[in-house]
Amino acid sequence: MKVNKLLNIVLWVVIAVSAVLIISLISNISDNDNDSTMGTWINTNLTWAYILLFACGAIALLFALVQVFTDKAAMKNGLVTLVVMGVIGLISYSLADGSIPQFHGVEKFVETGDLTPAISKWIGTTLYGTYILFFFALLAMAASPIMKLFR
Secondary structure, three states, X not given: OHHHHHHHHHHHHHHHHHHHXXXXXXXXXXXXXXXXXXXXXXXXXXXXXXXXXXXXXXXXXXXXXXXXXXXXXHHHHHHHHHXXXXXXXXXXXXXXXXXXXXXXXXXXXXXXXXXXXXXXXXXXXXXXXXXXXXXXXXXXXHHHHHHHHOO
């Protein structure tokens, strides 16, 4: 019961801080682009949003790790998923080549160093990984009704 009470207090504190920041931002809105007060409130609200985002991500990761380490079936499923994703990543990397694609304006990216053979290889890896996962998704959608017939 004490944990629930603590969580409720934390929730209300987060809501109160968020409300104060949003009200302060809204009350300082102006059309003047040189108004530093408005920029300060925007930066403060963005910082608060980043803090909440990272805190929620860390909490979700923590609870996922606790769940994995306390449940043997979840650990097995998680490891199998990691291995499958690793195999898909290796296959995608081996299929990708590092050649620079030829299109209008590519010279600008090559000259600035934004597009190198290594970057091109990783782009190809991501594309092949997407294609492989899309194929498996289509296969699963096609197989699902068929599998229901045999159940």
